Amino acid sequence: MSRPDPQLFQGLGPLIRFTARRDRLRLGLWLGGIVALLVGSAASLLGVYPDQESIDTYVRLFGDNPALVAFAGPGYGFDDPTIGVILVNETQVFACIATALMSIFLVNRHTRVEEDAERAELVRAGVVGRHAPATASAVVVAAMNVAVAVLAAVGFVALGYATVGSLALAGSILVVGLVFAGVAAVAAQVGGTSRSALGLGLVVLAVAFLVRAVGDVGGSWVSWASPIGWAQGVRAFAGERWWTLGLCALLAVALTLASFRLASRRDLGAGLVPPRPGRARAGRWARSPLGLAVRLQRGAVVGWATGLFVAGIVYGSIGDDVAELVEDNPTFADVFVQLGGGSLVDSYLGTAMAMLALVAAGFSVSSALALRSEETAGRAEPLLAGPLERWRWALGHLAVAAFGSVVVLAAAGLGVGVAYAAVSGDAGEVVRNLGAALVTLPAVLVLVGLAALLVGVAPRAALAVWGALALMAVIGFLGRLLRLPDWVMELSPLEHVPRLPAEDLALTPLLVLLVLSVALVAAGLGGLRARDLHIR
Amino acid sequence: MALAIACTGLVKSFGATRALDGLDLEVEAGEVHGFLGPNGAGKTVTIRILLGLLRRDRGDATVLGGDPWADAVELHRRLAYVPGDTNLWPNLTGGEILDVLAGLRGGLDEARRAGLVRRFELDLRKKARSYSKGNRQKVALVAALASDAELLVLDEPTSGLDPLMAAVFQEEILDARAEGRTVLLSSHILAEVERLCDRVTIIRRGRTVERGTLDELRHFTRTSVSAETVRSAAALAELPGVHNLRHDGARVSFTVDGNHLEGAVRALTELGLRALTSHPPTLEELFLRHYGDDLAPSPDPSPVDGTGSP
Numbered sequence: 001m002s003r004p005d006p007q008l009f010q011g012l013g014p015l016i017r018f019t020a021r022r023d024r025l026r027l028g029l030w031l032g033g034i035v036a037l038l039v040g041s042a043a044s045l046l047g048v049y050p051d052q053e054s055i056d057t058y059v060r061l062f063g064d065n066p067a068l069v070a071f072a073g074p075g076y077g078f079d080d081p082t083i084g085v086i087l088v089n090e091t092q093v094f095a096c097i098a099t100a101l102m103s104i105f106l107v108n109r110h111t112r113v114e115e116d117a118e119r120a121e122l123v124r125a126g127v128v129g130r131h132a133p134a135t136a137s138a139v140v141v142a143a144m145n146v147a148v149a150v151l152a153a154v155g156f157v158a159l160g161y162a163t164v165g166s167l168a169l170a171g172s173i174l175v176v177g178l179v180f181a182g183v184a185a186v187a188a189q190v191g192g193t194s195r196s197a198l199g200l201g202l203v204v205l206a207v208a209f210l211v212r213a214v215g216d217v218g219g220s221w222v223s224w225a226s227p228i229g230w231a232q233g234v235r236a237f238a239g240e241r242w243w244t245l246g247l248c249a250l251l252a253v254a255l256t257l258a259s260f261r262l263a264s265r266r267d268l269g270a271g272l273v274p275p276r277p278g279r280a281r282a283g284r285w286a287r288s289p290l291g292l293a294v295r296l297q298r299g300a301v302v303g304w305a306t307g308l309f310v311a312g313i314v315y316g317s318i319g320d321d322v323a324e325l326v327e328d329n330p331t332f333a334d335v336f337v338q339l340g341g342g343s344l345v346d347s348y349l350g351t352a353m354a355m356l357a358l359v360a361a362g363f364s365v366s367s368a369l370a371l372r373s374e375e376t377a378g379r380a381e382p383l384l385a386g387p388l389e390r391w392r393w394a395l396g397h398l399a400v401a402a403f404g405s406v407v408v409l410a411a412a413g414l415g416v417g418v419a420y421a422a423v424s425g426d427a428g429e430v431v432r433n434l435g436a437a438l439v440t441l442p443a444v445l446v447l448v449g450l451a452a453l454l455v456g457v458a459p460r461a462a463l464a465v466w467g468a469l470a471l472m473a474v475i476g477f478l479g480r481l482l483r484l485p486d487w488v489m490e491l492s493p494l495e496h497v498p499r500l501p502a503e504d505l506a507l508t509p510l511l512v513l514l515v516l517s518v519a520l521v522a523a524g525l526g527g528l529r530a531r532d533l534h535i536r
Numbered sequence: 537m538a539l540a541i542a543c544t545g546l547v548k549s550f551g552a553t554r555a556l557d558g559l560d561l562e563v564e565a566g567e568v569h570g571f572l573g574p575n576g577a578g579k580t581v582t583i584r585i586l587l588g589l590l591r592r593d594r595g596d597a598t599v600l601g602g603d604p605w606a607d608a609v610e611l612h613r614r615l616a617y618v619p620g621d622t623n624l625w626p627n628l629t630g631g632e633i634l635d636v637l638a639g640l641r642g643g644l645d646e647a648r649r650a651g652l653v654r655r656f657e658l659d660l661r662k663k664a665r666s667y668s669k670g671n672r673q674k675v676a677l678v679a680a681l682a683s684d685a686e687l688l689v690l691d692e693p694t695s696g697l698d699p700l701m702a703a704v705f706q707e708e709i710l711d712a713r714a715e716g717r718t719v720l721l722s723s724h725i726l727a728e729v730e731r732l733c734d735r736v737t738i739i740r741r742g743r744t745v746e747r748g749t750l751d752e753l754r755h756f757t758r759t760s761v762s763a764e765t766v767r768s769a770a771a772l773a774e775l776p777g778v779h780n781l782r783h784d785g786a787r788v789s790f791t792v793d794g795n796h797l798e799g800a801v802r803a804l805t806e807l808g809l810r811a812l813t814s815h816p817p818t819l820e821e822l823f824l825r826h827y828g829d830d831l832a833p834s835p836d837p838s839p840v841d842g843t844g845s846p
Binding site: 192193277278279280281282286287288289292295296299377378379381382383384385386387388389530531532533535 | 584587588589590591608609610612613615616617619621622623624625626627628629631632633634635636637638639640641642660661662663665676679689
């Protein structure tokens with residue numbers, strides 16, 4: 001099919017309007033959220049770094065810090081810094097991740113989720129071309145990315161940032177969003193279900209982020225293996241190289257065309273991986289709701305644990321560079337020890353662990369929300385029409401969410417620990433970092449408790465738990481930059497967890513968080529027992 | 537006889553919509569009870585209240601002597617349920633799902649399970665993701681029928697089954713009745729209802745509009761009559777209970793209320809009856825009368841073309 005048949009795109013216009021209208025609230029929240037964070041950060045930076053002296057100080061403090069490089073990027077333009085250079089360093093990577101997440105979630109929602117829900121069948125049975133629904137989703141998501149970029153650029157320029165640099169920064173955010181719209185479109189063809197397609201897209205994003213972190217810290221070509229690395233290579237505010245954005249645009253187009261090609265070979269609702277026959281009898285787990293929940297979620301636990309183990313290894317192995325830097329530059333080390341409370345390496349490891357804990361919390365939230373999806377999809381109905389108390393059913397899934405969180409966090413901690421133990425030659429690092437990871441568990445469990453509470457008491461608002469996780473991420477990464485008031489910062493349970501190994505272990509906040517989680521779960525189960533079940 | 541299910545004045549609202557508006561339902565122990573009504577009449581809502589999945593706003597409901605909300609788990613040990621649109625865990629096989637549902641119940645009769653799987657021709661090694669609607673339905677049916685539940689609650693259980701499988705289902709229900717089990721059967725397949733059900737309840741817009749045995753229901757509705765008489769039968773239009781009379785020379789056709797059939801036939805005989813066919817209302821006519829939006833009898837519901845008709 002070198003020459004596309006126009007019939008394949010029949011019905012595109014109405015589908016685009018339908019997609020945009022159906023999701024107008026969701027699209028508005030993504031757009032408003034990302035733009036507000038970007039422009040808010042840009043405005044805040046102007047206040048924090050009002051003159052050249054403070055800008056130079058920023059670069060002196062943060063310029064060569066591998067921890068910051070791993071999270072923020074290579075720091076183009078630090079040799080002749082401007083406020084724009086700081087803006088790029090503080091916002092670019094996170095904005096790229098935000099638009100990538102937006103693209104992945106929206107594309108998955110409009111393609112594979114529709115297929116799994118058998119709504120796509122209804123649409124495609126109409127006068128609609130084979131590629132029209134996927135193209136409509138691509139158009140809407142591309143328009144969203146353009147809107148984010150345009151509004152952000154307008155905001156930057158209005159605040160007084162250099163126009164060319166603002167455009168380059170906004171452009172880099174745009175193209176990463178487009179690339180991951182393409183990634184999600186391909187994943188939607190490859191994955192067997194909407195969940196596996198979503199997971200695939202997120203894994204590719206995580207790999208792209210980690211690859212550029214490794215490359216940036218090592219100052220090597222490795223960054224060029226990641227589209228995020230290409231987007232950063234535009235060098236916004238530091239002598240722009242526009243062609244790197246072109247690379248991303250080409251990749252986005254190639255991925256989208258590839259997804260069409262794959263779609264032509266694939267049956268509606270099927271993945272490219274063919275199904276195998278399963279077992280005719282259930283294992284011994286079949287008798288308990290906990291066993292069923294374990295069986296249903298074990299793939300997710302294994303997948304997230306593997307991903308976080310790998311991510312942990314990446315962060316742990318970078319720790320060596322931090323250690324070298326401490327030896328090279330004692331004054332620099334002194335500054336950081338004062339900021340972080342422990343050694344420079346420890347404050348880096350603590351920050352890495354907080355980030356990994358946030359990712360792990362993504363597992364916890366999605367796992368706890370399985371409760372809601374089992375209910376609304378009607379799969380809880382045959383169980384609860386049998387002799388099974390609601391609280392036992394719910395507790396099965398919540399227990400998997402809780403113990404799965406332990407496994408996933410432990411995997412992250414082991415990854416960091418094993419890798420850092422290897423590069424530092426100190427086997428004790430394994431235990432230290434495992435402990436540092438597990439100490440964040442109570443904070444993560446609060447989200448499980450919140451999910452249980454919402455499912456029980458306000459089921460239609462259950463997805464708001466994702467909002468709570470997003471808030472935790474914003475507080476964790478941008479809270480100090482945005483100068484959020486203390487009471488807002490303290491909303492995040494993660495802020496109450498001591499950042500091991502840099503800080504001392506304090507048990508009281510952990511116990512408080514645990515009690516809070518249990519109370520939330522109890523209230524949720526009470527609510528679940530008293531309310532109607534929602535079955536479509 | 538003891539009642540397996542007794543509901544009076546059930547009311548259930550979802551926001552501004554009143555799904556049930558004073559519904560009554562009585563199912564005797566040991567009978568197969570048909571539960572009928574147009575789409576959106578409230579059948580599924582009623583069933584979900586009986587299962588304790590929804591909480592009733594007002595009214596009384598008793599299932600197997602217990603309260604469906606408060607005693608849900610206890611009652612669920614004694615009943616089995618088949619939803620009309622069965623959703624299964626896509627990554628489990630049919631066999632695993634049967635074991636999951638049985639495991640929660642505390643085991644099932646292996647011989648029975650094997651027999652049902654064979655009769656329903658279920659491939660247990662396929663993942664539920666790849667099952668058709670009919671096959672998903674079969675999984676739910678086998679799970680319910682293989683249990684030793686004394687009450688079977690079936691919500692359009694044969695939707696999606698092929699006619700052969702629907703026949704297997706009917707055999708199984710008749711067997712269940714022979715074993716003394718009680719069945720509440722919601723269905724749109726009238727032939728199935730006619731074959732299986734001892735009594736039916738028809739609901740409409742959340743209220744019970746008719747209940748009784750099929751014979752009783754027929755009695756209260758009109759019989760179609762067509763006849764040929766020596767003298768003109770035009771005057772029959774004056775008789776009580778006779779409707780929609782048409783006559784063409786010696787031929788006449790009309791419908792007559794069940795309780796006036798005798799008088800009409802006597803009048804025909806007096807006019808010199810040469811040929812007579814009459815048939816009771818089909819179940820379909822019975823339902824159409826209740827399902828249609830317009831409850832008033834239409835002027836000419838079933839034109840009869842004279843003596844040649846059955």
